[in-house]
Amino acid sequence: MKSEPDAYSWDDLEAAGEGVWDGVRNHAAKNNLAAMEVGDQAFFYHSNIAREIVGIMEVSEAGLRDPTDKDGKWAAVRIIPRTRLPAAVTLKSIKAADDELGEMQLVKQSRLSVSEVTKAEWSKILSMAGI
Template identity: 65%
Template sequence: MKSEPFEYSWDDLVAEKEGVWSGVRNHKAKNNLAEMEVGEQAFFYHSREGLEIVGICEISESGILDPTDETGKWAAVKVVPKTKLPHAVSLKQIKAEPKLADCELVRYSRLSVAEIKPDEWSMICALAGI
């Protein structure tokens, strides 16, 4: 899950204790949000500034409508912070790993909510030192 840190950072989520992941206006990202279930985890990625995965959050409420959407067609979820990564994982590191070349984070660089497959998750966690 990508967020520009000057708009909503990892530290903002930690301070709030629970945040609504809203404002997504891309159909692929919307579908990824809609498929999320309570208890699933997601990487928190700082986009534009940093270009790195900085933490892991957990879905605390799924299947909700985006409160910023007046049309009622866009999805949202609530998330809680779980773990700040011991070592942030940069996009450069991810792109340098051939086994992550097909990762949605790499293939769809503008996608704000990307699917991370289990083997990709494990590799990124290893890069982060967990």
Template identity: 60%
Template sequence: MLQGEIERHDMAKRYWLMKSEPDAYGWKDLVAEGEGTWDGVRNHRAANNLRAMQVGDEAFFYHSNIGKEIVGIITISQSGLVDPSDPEGKWAAVKVKPVRKLARPVTLAQLKADPKLADMEVIKLSRLSVAEVLPSEWEHILSLSRD
């Protein structure tokens, strides 16, 4: 196994939302690469969320600033990495792979307007670039992407 790869036997899959500015690194960039390193996160809470991720966890890929919408689903392919963009080696990174594009993007306005999502970490802490998503929130957002 590679560094950060962990077999999951008794750990439940966790879900996340990961924000990226599409003009810097968007969904199309990740799809073209096939696998990307999620690095450059310099917020302690977001970095702790990166550290909590395990191989096999899934995340919504969210376009911030431009679009402000969830556009796809990604999977964590390597976890527990040191951020290669940090010369001091104190920040975390993960590797991600695209799973699929959502049939219909789910906008920030939809998330904020939905009472079932009012307690989402990303709604309460809007500047957080990597946020946990509860399984019930995950399923509800998936249903919104199909409507």
């Protein structure tokens, strides 16, 4: 799940203790949000400025309607911070791991604010982060 750190950062989520992932206005990203269930984990990716995965968050409430959407057609989830990664995993390093991560939605569909991560991709990212 991507956010520009100057708009909403990992530090903001940690300080608040929980947040609502809203404002998504892309159908593929909305479908990814709508598929999430309580207990699912997601990477927190700082986009644009830093371009790096910095933490792991968990879905604490799923199936929400986006509170910023007056028409009620967009999805949202409530999230809580779980773990700041010991080492941030940069987009550059993800792209360099082409054999294992070259097909990630983060790489292939870089404009998606909420993208799917396979189990193999998840494990590789954790390894790159020092977990």
